[in-house]
Amino acid sequence: MAMDDGQLTFADLDGDGGPEDDGFDRSLFDTTMVVVDLETTGGSASGDQITEIGAVKIRGGEVIGEFATLVDPGCPIPPKIVTLTGITEAMVADAPMIGEVLTSFVEFARGAILVAHNARFDMGFLRTNARRLDIEWPFHASLCTVTLARRILSREEAPSVRLSALADLFDVSVRPTHRALDDARATVEVLHHLLERVGNQGVGTYRELTAYLPRTNPRLRAKRSMAHGLPARPGVYLFRGPSDEVLYVGTAIDLRRRVSSYFTGNDPRPRISEMVDLATRVDHVECAHGLEAGVRELRLLAAHAPAYNRRSTQPHRGWWVVLTAERFPRLKVSRTPTDDSIGPIGNRTTAATIADMVAQAAGLRSCTTRSGSASHHWCRSEAVGGPRIGGCHAASDRPLTLPDYLPRASAVRELMIGDSDVVLRTLTDRLAHLSEMQMFESAARHRDRLSATIDLLARCQRLSALSRIAELVVARPDNHHGWELAVIRHGRLAGAGVARRGVAPMPVVDTLVAAAETVLPGVGPLFGAPAEETALLYRWITEPGGRIVAASEAFALPGACAQRWSSWSRTAHDARESRRRVS
Structure with a gap:
C-alpha cells in the first residue's frame, strides 16, 4: 500500500471512487468524511501500539455518527504517555485488542474519506496494523488538516498549525485534550472552518481540492x-x-x-x-x-550565510545612532556602536530620522562642522524663534559655550541609558502642539516617528540590561516535571542543559556553570553580543515560568527607561493601524 503523504491522494484508487469517477466531482458538502484521531504508546507505527481510537462521521456539515474505544496495546504504556493522555494500563486492561477494534472501525468508516490532523501519523498506524493483521484496508485517499491549514492560512495568521493552536484560532467549542474522541471532534470543527475558506476561493469538489493542495514531487x-x-x-x-x-x-x-x-x-x-x-x-x-x-x-x-535562508546571516550588521566623542557632541548614524549609542536598526533612513528627532528635541547640533578645540559653537539662526528648515538644531543668536551645550549632550546620553526621559517628554509636548495647531498630517508623522524611537530605546535598554550581567543562570520547566537550564554571560548563551524529572537540578547547574563558555564583554550597549541572540535569550527568560537561579548582579531595567512609555507607543501603533484601515 502507498504511504500517506499528509494530503489528498487519488493515484492509488481503482474501481468505484477512482480518479476518473464522477463521484469526485461531488460537492464537498455532500461527501461523507470520517475524522479520526489516535492515541498511541509512542511515535513509531512499526514499534509502538494504539491505545485509543476516536472518530466522527460527518456529511453536509452535520455529525451522523461517532466511534470511540480504548485499545489494549498488549504492552506497557510509558509514563510520559500516561501523563500526556491520562490513559493508564488499568484503563486498557479490559479493552479489546486492535484486531477487533480495527475491523469495527473499517466497517464504521467504509465508503468515506478519512481525515486526520497530521494524517501521516494516524494513517501510518492504521495501515501498518491492517497490513500486519491482514485486515482489508479500503481507504486509499486521506485528507490532512495540517496540510489544509498550511495551504489556506498565512503564517502571520497561524504561526503554528498544531491542533490546539487552530482550535484557539477558530475558537472551537470542543478543545483538544489528547484523548481521541475529543481531538477528533475538535478536528471536525477546524475542518469545517478550513473548508469554508477554500469554498470562498472557488474550491467546491474533491477534484478541485486535489488540484488546490500542493503535490509531492x-x-x-x-x-x-x-x-x-x-x-x-x-x-x-x-x-x-x-x-x-x-x-x-x-x-x-x-x-x-x-x-x-x-x-x-x-x-x-x-x-x-x-x-x-x-x-x-x-x-x-x-x-x-x-x-x-x-x-x-x-x-x-x-x-x-546559507543561500536559501532569509533570516539575518550577519548578526552584527545594523545601524546605530551614536553620540560622538567630539568637544561639542552630535548624533550620527554609524555601523559601529559605542558606549553612547542605541540600536541596532535595520534601516539607515529610520536611524537617521530617529537621530534627527532626538537631536532637535535636545538642541544638539546637526551640522557636521568639526569643533576641534573650539571654546564655543555658533550656527546662526536666520529666523526669530528657531533655525531655518534643514538648519543646525543648535542654531542660536549667540555663541554656545561648553557649559551651555554639554547639558544637552548629557540629556541625550541619559535618554540612551534610561536615566532620564526628559527628551521624550519634550517630543510628546511637540506632538500636542502640532495637534493644537490642527497640523494633523505633521502630527501623525511625528507620532509614528516618536513611537519608533520609543520602541527602539526600550528594546536597546532591555537587551543592555541583560548584556551587562557577567553571569546569569536561569531555569524553566520542561513540561515533563524537569528543568531546562541556561547559563548566560554578557548577553550570550554560554551553556545549556536539562535536569530531567527526578534529578536534583543544582548539581547539574554547577556542572553547566563550570563547563560554560568564557565570554569577554565588548563595546557598545550590548557589550558585543549579537542583538538577535540577546533578544532570544531575553524572551526566554522573561516568559512565564522562568526562574533566576543565580546572578552576578541585578537583572533590572533603569528607572526612567523607555519601557515606561510602552503603553503610549501601543496606543500610537493602534492609531496608525486605524488610520491605514480607514485610508
Whole structure:
C-alpha cells in the first residue's frame, strides 16, 4: 500500500471512487468524511501500539455518527504517555485488542474519506496494523488538516498549525485534550472552518481540492531517507549541497519530524523545493532544549550565510545612532556602536530620522562642522524663534559655550541609558502642539516617528540590561516535571542543559556553570553580543515560568527607561493601524 503523504491522494484508487469517477466531482458538502484521531504508546507505527481510537462521521456539515474505544496495546504504556493522555494500563486492561477494534472501525468508516490532523501519523498506524493483521484496508485517499491549514492560512495568521493552536484560532467549542474522541471532534470543527475558506476561493469538489493542495514531487519523495536516523530531539539541521556547502539551516523541537516534512511537498515556498532538490545530505546538531537550538541556528546562519535562508546571516550588521566623542557632541548614524549609542536598526533612513528627532528635541547640533578645540559653537539662526528648515538644531543668536551645550549632550546620553526621559517628554509636548495647531498630517508623522524611537530605546535598554550581567543562570520547566537550564554571560548563551524529572537540578547547574563558555564583554550597549541572540535569550527568560537561579548582579531595567512609555507607543501603533484601515 502507498504511504500517506499528509494530503489528498487519488493515484492509488481503482474501481468505484477512482480518479476518473464522477463521484469526485461531488460537492464537498455532500461527501461523507470520517475524522479520526489516535492515541498511541509512542511515535513509531512499526514499534509502538494504539491505545485509543476516536472518530466522527460527518456529511453536509452535520455529525451522523461517532466511534470511540480504548485499545489494549498488549504492552506497557510509558509514563510520559500516561501523563500526556491520562490513559493508564488499568484503563486498557479490559479493552479489546486492535484486531477487533480495527475491523469495527473499517466497517464504521467504509465508503468515506478519512481525515486526520497530521494524517501521516494516524494513517501510518492504521495501515501498518491492517497490513500486519491482514485486515482489508479500503481507504486509499486521506485528507490532512495540517496540510489544509498550511495551504489556506498565512503564517502571520497561524504561526503554528498544531491542533490546539487552530482550535484557539477558530475558537472551537470542543478543545483538544489528547484523548481521541475529543481531538477528533475538535478536528471536525477546524475542518469545517478550513473548508469554508477554500469554498470562498472557488474550491467546491474533491477534484478541485486535489488540484488546490500542493503535490509531492517524486524527486523530493525519493530523498526521504535523508531524515532516517535523526533523533526525535530538539536541535539544528543543515541541508548540504553537492559541494558540501550549507544550503539551509533550521531549528526543530523534533529533528526527525521537522526534516521529514521537507520531503512531502507541502511547503508552498518554491525556493525550499529548489533547495531540497539540490540537497545531498542533512547534518544535525542535537541540543538540550529549544533555546539552545535557536541560538545555535543564529550562530550557524552567521557562520555559513546559507543561500536559501532569509533570516539575518550577519548578526552584527545594523545601524546605530551614536553620540560622538567630539568637544561639542552630535548624533550620527554609524555601523559601529559605542558606549553612547542605541540600536541596532535595520534601516539607515529610520536611524537617521530617529537621530534627527532626538537631536532637535535636545538642541544638539546637526551640522557636521568639526569643533576641534573650539571654546564655543555658533550656527546662526536666520529666523526669530528657531533655525531655518534643514538648519543646525543648535542654531542660536549667540555663541554656545561648553557649559551651555554639554547639558544637552548629557540629556541625550541619559535618554540612551534610561536615566532620564526628559527628551521624550519634550517630543510628546511637540506632538500636542502640532495637534493644537490642527497640523494633523505633521502630527501623525511625528507620532509614528516618536513611537519608533520609543520602541527602539526600550528594546536597546532591555537587551543592555541583560548584556551587562557577567553571569546569569536561569531555569524553566520542561513540561515533563524537569528543568531546562541556561547559563548566560554578557548577553550570550554560554551553556545549556536539562535536569530531567527526578534529578536534583543544582548539581547539574554547577556542572553547566563550570563547563560554560568564557565570554569577554565588548563595546557598545550590548557589550558585543549579537542583538538577535540577546533578544532570544531575553524572551526566554522573561516568559512565564522562568526562574533566576543565580546572578552576578541585578537583572533590572533603569528607572526612567523607555519601557515606561510602552503603553503610549501601543496606543500610537493602534492609531496608525486605524488610520491605514480607514485610508
